[in-house]
Amino acid sequence: MRRLTLEDVIGYILVIGVATSLLIESAGLALYVADRGAIEIDLSDLEACARPRDFFAYIIDVTSSVLGNPNYASVMALGLVLLMLTPYIRVVASVVYFAFYRNYKYVVITLIVFAILTASLIVH
Amino acid sequence: MDVVTIVLTSAFAGFLGSLIGLGGGAIVIPILSILGVPLKQAIANSMITLIATSSGSASAYVRERLTNIKAAMYLEIFTVIGAIVGATITLLVPSKYLYFFFAAFLSSSFYGIGRKMLTSTPRDGIRQDKLSRWLELEGAYYDESLDKEVSYKIARAYLGGPAMMIAGLAAGMLGIGAGAFKVAIHELILKMPPKVSSATSNFIIGMTALAGSTVFIASGLVNVVLAGSIAVGATIGSLAGSRLLPKMSDKTIRMLFLAVLIYLILQMVYKGVTSS
Numbered sequence: 531m532r533r534l535t536l537e538d539v540i541g542y543i544l545v546i547g548v549a550t551s552l553l554i555e556s557a558g559l560a561l562y563v564a565d566r567g568a569i570e571i572d573l574s575d576l577e578a579c580a581r582p583r584d585f586f587a588y589i590i591d592v593t594s595s596v597l598g599n600p601n602y603a604s605v606m607a608l609g610l611v612l613l614m615l616t617p618y619i620r621v622v623a624s625v626v627y628f629a630f631y632r633n634y635k636y637v638v639i640t641l642i643v644f645a646i647l648t649a650s651l652i653v654h
Numbered sequence: 655m656d657v658v659t660i661v662l663t664s665a666f667a668g669f670l671g672s673l674i675g676l677g678g679g680a681i682v683i684p685i686l687s688i689l690g691v692p693l694k695q696a697i698a699n700s701m702i703t704l705i706a707t708s709s710g711s712a713s714a715y716v717r718e719r720l721t722n723i724k725a726a727m728y729l730e731i732f733t734v735i736g737a738i739v740g741a742t743i744t745l746l747v748p749s750k751y752l753y754f755f756f757a758a759f760l761s762s763s764f765y766g767i768g769r770k771m772l773t774s775t776p777r778d779g780i781r782q783d784k785l786s787r788w789l790e791l792e793g794a795y796y797d798e799s800l801d802k803e804v805s806y807k808i809a810r811a812y813l814g815g816p817a818m819m820i821a822g823l824a825a826g827m828l829g830i831g832a833g834a835f836k837v838a839i840h841e842l843i844l845k846m847p848p849k850v851s852s853a854t855s856n857f858i859i860g861m862t863a864l865a866g867s868t869v870f871i872a873s874g875l876v877n878v879v880l881a882g883s884i885a886v887g888a889t890i891g892s893l894a895g896s897r898l899l900p901k902m903s904d905k906t907i908r909m910l911f912l913a914v915l916i917y918l919i920l921q922m923v924y925k926g927v928t929s930s
Contacts, residue, residue, distance in 0.1 A: 536723060537716045544713040544860070548706050552889055555882040559657060562879055569656040571879050573695065581874035606878035613705050613885065614871070617864040624727060635790075636724060643730045643861070650738050650868040 536627045540620055547616030551609045558606030565602050577603045585614075585651035618647060655689055660880065661887035663689065668707055668891025673899055674911035676763055679704050679830035682888060683756070684918045687925060691880070693749045697829030698870035699877060701741075703885035704831055704863035707892045708856055715853035722793045722850055725808055726857050729818045733836075733858055734865040736822025741869035744827045752828070753926030757919045759824050763834040764915070780845050786811040795850060806847050814844040818858075826866035831859035 563569055572578070582588030589611050595604035621644045628636040667682035679700050686696035715721045744752060782791070791808035808814075817839045825832040833855050840851035870876055899907075 537719060537721070540723070541713040541717040544709040544716070548709040548889070552706060552886055555886050558878070558882055559661075559886065563657065569658055571655050571657060571660060571877070571883070573655075573691070573877060573880065575877065575879070578877045578879045579874050580871055580876060580878060582872060585868065585871070603878060606882040609885075610702060610871075610876070610878055610881055613702060614864055614867055616709065617705060617860045621861070624723070635788075636727060639727050639731065639789075643727060643734055646731070646734050646738070647861075647865060647868065650865060 536624065539623050539627065543620050543623060544616060547612060547619065551612035551616070553609075554612065555606055555609035558602050558609055561600070561605055562602035578606070580607055580610075585611075589615075618651075621647065655691065657879070657883050659689065660686075660883040664703070664884040664887030665891035665894075668888035668893075669895040669898075670891075670910075670914060671707070671888075672711075672892040672895030673902065674907055674914060676834070676911065676915065679707075679828075680760060680763070681914065681918065682884060683829055684921050684925075686884075688921065693752055693925075694744060695875050695877070695880070697744060697752070697827075698867075698873070698875035699881040700884055700888075701826075701829035701863050701870060702867045702876060702881050703888050704829075705860050705867070706885045706889045708831060708859040708863065710889070710893060711896065712853075712857045712860055715856060718853075719793075719795050720849050720853035721857045722791070722808065722846070722854050723857075724789065724793075725791050725811075725844070725846070726854050726861075728789055728791070728811065729815060729854075730858055730861045732815045732819040733822030733825070733862045736819040736824075737826030737862045737865035738869055740823040740826025740828075741866040742826075743823075744829075745869070745873050745875075750926055750929050753922045753929060755824075756828050757922040757926065759828055759830075759832070759835070760915060760919050760922070762832075762838070780807045780809050782807050782809050783812065791844075793850065795847075797849070804847065806850065807845075809845045810843050814839055817843055822862050822865070825859075825862045826869070829866065829870075831855075831863065833859060 592604055592607045592611055596608050621640060625637060625640045625644060628640060663685055664682050667685055671681050682700050683696045687693050786809050789811055791811055794803055794805035797804045821832045821835045821839060836855040837851050840846040840855060
């Protein structure tokens with residue numbers, strides 16, 4: 531069997547991440563229509579507007595809310611969280627891959643991208 | 655404005671976008687603003703969905719080895735910073751100016767047309783500078799139309815990085831991928847072959863979209879129902895578009911591209927002039 535390369539791993543991460551998040555978002559949309567009894571989008575609906583200061587704390591909030599008491603807002607938020615995590619995980623996978631092949635130059639370069647993204651997800 | 659309208663509109667935008675090679679964001683944002691979504695909200699909610707619309711083709715290109723991952727990682731340092739700064743600027747400036755920025759930036763997409771006339775094989779004899787060589791910016795891919803392996807070298811990384819920061823800035827400000835602008839930098843400055851340039855730009859768009867989204871989601875502009883509806887619609891639309899693409903003639907695509915682009919530019923200028 532052919533060796534699994536960075537290209538394969540990244541390709542799968544992108545497809546699986548996006549497909550899962552879109553499935554969850556579709557389920558969330560169905561819940562929204564069932565819950566509201568209407569298809570109107572209320573742009574001033576505060577429940578639908580996340581305002582996370584710390585994205586990682588938000589992930590935990592959203593996940594526990596979906597597991598405990600799922601409603602349209604938490605399910606759709608989970609879908610979006612997964613969507614945002616997809617490229618983020620792609621960077622983590624690249625760091626691991628370059629470290630495995632001891633290409634330290636690229637470990638540093640990918641870590642810089644990782645650090646900037648992480649900072650921007652936490653600090654506001 | 656309701657869920658069905660947003661899903662269908664985004665599907666149409668995604669479909670058209672993937673047919674004419676203009677990112678879904680550039681089409682869906684003006685349409686959302688015509689439907690009455692405030693511009694900043696349209697920008698913030700459509701930026702997240704770019705991760706979804708760009709990832710399908712990004713995944714395919716990566717597995718076909720068309721994407722230069724090392725070049726992408728290096729350039730992402732710059733686009734990610736640019737996108738975060740750009741999204742922050744958007745939160746601060748009045749919407750009126752953003753309409754004009756949008757119209758002006760859409761004009762960079764005209765590069766997409768001129769580009770078709772360029773050669774499709776990499777030029778030989780590219781001399782790499784020290785930084786590009788140190789970054790190991792080279793690669794090879796199998797070219798189906800030529801039926802052979804094409805190897806290439808990338809040059810002028812020292813200029814390409816800062817230029818990509820400007821691309822990231824514009825993307826973050828306007829909630830779009832800025833694909834045409836990125837492709838122009840890849841080809842004109844970095845000397846990437848066209849196929850590698852499209853694939854690598856597509857790959858970077860997902861990361862730029864994430865960077866801008868980190869700012870928008872914390873600002874409270876992202877409405878999960880609106881963003882979810884756009885994401886579901888736009889992704890289905892762009893998948894359908896990529897199926898139809900091989901069946902359309904280049905001339906039809908080019909005419910459609912021009913018509914859509916000019917219409918969107920005029921719409922945004924009109925919105926900018928009439929907004930208070």
